[in-house]
Amino acid sequence: MVNAYPESFAKADIAAAIAATRFGYGPRPGELAFIAEDPGGWLIAQLRDDPEPEAIHDLPRTPVILREMRAAEAAGGATVTRYRQEVQARGRVEAARHVLAAITGPNPFRERLVRFWAEFFGIGLDDPATAPFAFAFEREVIRPNLTRRYYDMMLAAVRHPALILKYRNHLSFARRSAIGRDRRENLETGLARAILEDFTIGPVGGTTGLWRETDVRALANMLTGWGLRDVPDRPETAPAVRRAPLLPAPFAFDPRAHADGPKFMLDRDYQAAGVLEGEAALDTLTRMPAVGRRLARLLVRAVVTDDPPEPLVEAVADGYAAGGGSLGGLAATLATSNAAFEPALRKVKRPDDLVISVYRALGLRPTDGGAAIRDIAMLGMGPAAYGAPLAVPDTADHWLAPTRFADRLDWCAGTAIRALQSDPRGPEAALDLGFDALGPKLSPHSYRRLAVALDIREAAALLFASPEFQTR
Template sequence: MTFDPHLAAIRFGTGLSPYLPPPSSIEAMLERLAGPDVAARAIPAMSYTEALAIERAFAQANRQARNGETAAIRAAARAERDRLRRLVEPTRLAQFRTVLARQVASEDALRERLLLFWANHFTARPKTTVAGILIAPYVEEAIRPHVAGRFADMLTAVALHPVMVAYLDQARSIGPGSIQGRQSGRGLNENYARELLELHTVGVGGGYTQEDVRQLALLLTGVTVAEGQTVYRPRWAEPGAETVLGRTYPAEADLATVQAVLADLAVRPETARHLARKLAVHFVSDAPEERLVEALAGEWLASGGDLLAVTGALLRHPAAWSPRKDKVKPPVDFIASALRALGLGADFLLPLGFRETRRLLANPLAVMGQPWQDPPGPDGWPEAPEAWITPQFMAARIDWAMNRPEEMQPDLPDPRDFVRIALGPAAREEVIFAAHAAERPSEAIGVILASSDFQRR
């Protein structure tokens, strides 16, 4: 129940690699995490501004295509709209390659795992197909800078990011007693306030009432989106003070009140407990030891929601190093760790074409049950191994493992070496035997990657 470099790379990273050494110690992992974001610098991502320009141009062309003054204007707008629409899927898959390349190539793989964890915690989905290209920039700009920072900062960045404001309908929520509300007769939308409590902070057992949800929704009025940017409109904000979970916030209609409630929610004991448990479930076991959850929640409260400190408490806890691998890699992590073990890196992924990306990576991911950035709902992807290892999803994993590696890496490694690279010194005899007994190298690689030994962590 102590640190093991190979287990560290598998459980808290993106797997083993023939080129990248596993972490040498817990302190080394934390030092990297506390340091500069090397992977983001080496493999830059598309900015929100850049993606929004495409989305806005599409929206404008779409309007012109319908309402343009002359047939010629409408025809030109239609052509422009169709051109932009054809950019959407290639752009989304380029963003996917960027995320995957960092997972595959980074020595600071813990950061990439935390990124996926928090991005899933703050799941947002697009309202239109074209808005799909805004999701990756949202994760990059609202979540990534804070994975080793303060939770309150991440929560605030998410809450004020136009993608989240639009996704959970905050953009449409108007204080019924506000100037705009009284003029338009439109009113409150509680969707975001409810998810903010139930999913993002105190959790479903967090002791809030329907009245807390309503009060929080009233407090959030004014926050909306215009032209793809978050704006605060005092004319939409409900007048008067609001009381959320026993604390009363000032009547001022301004962003500072919103920031104050988020800062409070971020460090509540219920939030600490909810997220301590969620972290333990994600990284260690669906039924984590109580003392592990308590240690993380304690660190959360002691540090005021410092995610570097909480991650440190996770890594330093003996329960985190149980040799039994209770968790299953979700499909994205499975594919990333397979590429990493095969020695495929950013130089393979980044130049990959749209069609190849779709055929080799994105379509298989969907058949494995995890279409890229398309989780079922605001609660994100499931954690339970049983949700991922169904007959259909298993068939997709096996089929990918058997057939795709050879296409991507014609110079396949010797399976007898590969079994040690992929599984480390803990490789079981059955898998080592299979690596020797297969008829062809690609089949041996396939059996190793499809084995529960490789798929668990």
Template sequence: MTTLNRRAFLKAMGISGVAVTQATALQEVLAHAVSQGGFVPTSATERDPITHVINRLTFGPTDHLIRNVQEIGVSAFIEAQLNPENIDDSEFDATYGEVFPLLNEPSSELMITEFEMRQQENNRNGVAQNLMRQLIGNWIYRSLASERQLHEIMAQFWANHFSIHTDSIPDIFLRLDDERNVTRANPFGKFRDILYASAKSPAMLTYLDNATSRKEAPNENYARELMELHTLGVNGGYTEDDVKAVARAFTGWSVTRLRFGANRANENTEEPGQFYFNPEMHDTEEKVVLGHVIPAGGGIKDGEMVLDILASHPSTAQFISTKLVRRFVSDDPPATLVERTAQTYLATDGDIRSMLWTIFTSDEFWNATPKFKQPFEFIISSLRAMNYAPSRFESFARWLQPILINMGHIPFGRPSPDGYPDVGAYWMSNLLTRWNVAIDIAHGMVNGAQSSFRTLLEANNVGSDAPSILNFVGQLLYGRPLNTIEMDTINAYLSAEGTTTETLQDMIALMLAAPAFQYR
């Protein structure tokens, strides 16, 4: 193996240069090991069931979580995660409950406050930017530390399914209500209920231009995406005539807004940013959608009938089942499991909890091939494994959010309404950034967060020698001891560079960046 002079890199480079050069050097070490069969994902026949269920139902292993699943068993853990209301999350609430105060405020009041602040001379620092940071921070903190891990995964799944690009000031306030009422309200409930909530979400109606759709000129954006992306799928059997009819059915589904002016007393007194049905904008004539006649004069019930038609359609059962199986099983969803999950959908009126149970108890789930982590998953799982806890939100956000932007995976940032792709091939580029993240995390260079990894070693009575420490890390990350090739790689590196705190951290970074951890 090539001898690496890491100290020369540290002496010659600045901080950013060290990260790039160090990552490149460690990549060479890892590539050699991988070519010999080291640091590769564990096959389905060899992996530990506890490791598998943790990797698929959570944002990654922690020592505490592994002990918990070992104690209660895999089946009980799945059952618990599917019923998050029974999981005690009081420690998370006590630790982080006050970090995001804006999330507890009425969105309409925040909108009015934003407007009033911007009316003040030279004051353009409203609440919108802080709210956006807190919305993203809430995702990050809950993914890191909540005991209700599957609830968080499913909340984010629905946010990606009903994807809304959030970049303007009004959008940010509307996103707050979408988070409350659509994606987080009951992610294990009936799909019909989630679909209804999304259809009446001011954020969705504004994003896809339905808020201004009127009978004289129906806007087809929402109608098209409702069928193609939210329910039936692109090959779900609808026609252009169906798109036009659905667009007519949703005319008048609109949003109240604050009419900015000099004197608020003369403005619209309705709360801004709320759903309302405007009968003056609605097309009252008969419509035909997927062969179903929607009688004339139905008003708001026209759109509700469309939602019921779509929620009950076999193509919707197939489409939602395919996406769930892709998320939890494979980039190439097994047709047999998709079909069984779709049958569960149709038998239970689209009960998501029942569909997930079908997936998690299937042979296809337990025999699934490794799935490449999306950037958000990789970063969160690395932080969880190394026992990080955020302590200063602003500093932590300034460290993490630019990384997520650079990796193309910032929450609420997908420009198109199709959501971030859930296939590994899409995320295979920009691997150097993953290496640099692994180096930062392993070397304790995460602003605004502290790792209590040493405490973890002491609690597990891990020896102070390098083999003991790195074998513990291997068991934690991979669910198995390091193999001979992996230990030989580590020993060769430490022999060349010396066994120091920094070189041990190098090897932990390598283990985080290795395929064995990049895949779940």
């Protein structure tokens, strides 16, 4: 006989369900009981645990990628075409390895933060200039700096070939420079504009967009000379390409291209100091309260709800500021805020959220993430299809469009049937499946539907189609 729906749940059980589904990618069978022992501690521990997931250990590093890219460009013609095709194929393989870390790894909250920052910088497979680096950028810039100061992540990002090549900063030189004195100025402003508009203050006209075109040019002048050194053919014998934690090779500063004299940006003077000018500007920008609030709002929107509550945004921004622009403080404050655990707040799962959470709920442990990547793409989200910073849609109005929603329900039903085709459990296991996946988030309505399911496959299809599973 089926028991009645519980009259109440322990606060720790409710918090565990929210921690697992909202901050992570959903629990695996039996995991909620462990999380309920200390939901906040479970999240915070993931901010301290920073080893690179085993699934991505042996993927290529930037010096190797850059050397291959330059060799293809030097050959030209059909070689470039073949190389770009190989990059896309390799990108799908790397995407599969990265999604595998979210499906099978022990740190789903950390993986969600990695994905947030990868999309924030927008180094994806869509742009031929950056496609070779799409996942190397994530491994070399984002993962090592996930809980450091934002300055550390920004410095690593701006010195990475992905951003330097994307915005052509390696070609930038000032009129007032040794190179520019005898030729026409070639000041590239793209990287400076991206730093101000996308990575720190925000677009002009937004809630924090307070910069001017003169600020763009000033920052661009500070960044002249920030480029790339040549990568030798034998990196194992070349000290120039040894990888430092915050400065992925092969960044190089060329003082001959750097603008002479002082600069003036955002109502502040910067004395001539070569490469230190750009570093000082990044330090100033990443410590601005407006930048902290913008990052807090974006993170709350990505993790908690499409319409971030201002008190929660301010609290998360305070955590950022308290650590001098700390990304660890940003994430930890969110993970320990009571407001972030409000059950009434909901966010619709994107295709990657949905697929990963279904795989985890079913207890699947694939050795290859290729099937998951294909499932995510079928639901409308290609691997690393960023296109631009913050370009991936993550709001309900996009993912709940009628045709997309129908595809989601069809996929959920089909996956449940295929995965549980030979499962020996009877319909009496349906409620265990529901509580394993959602805990107290399982609604009375869904509880009743699962209780009368004909078999475990129908129960799983009903569970994955339920509103509480489709949201987090």
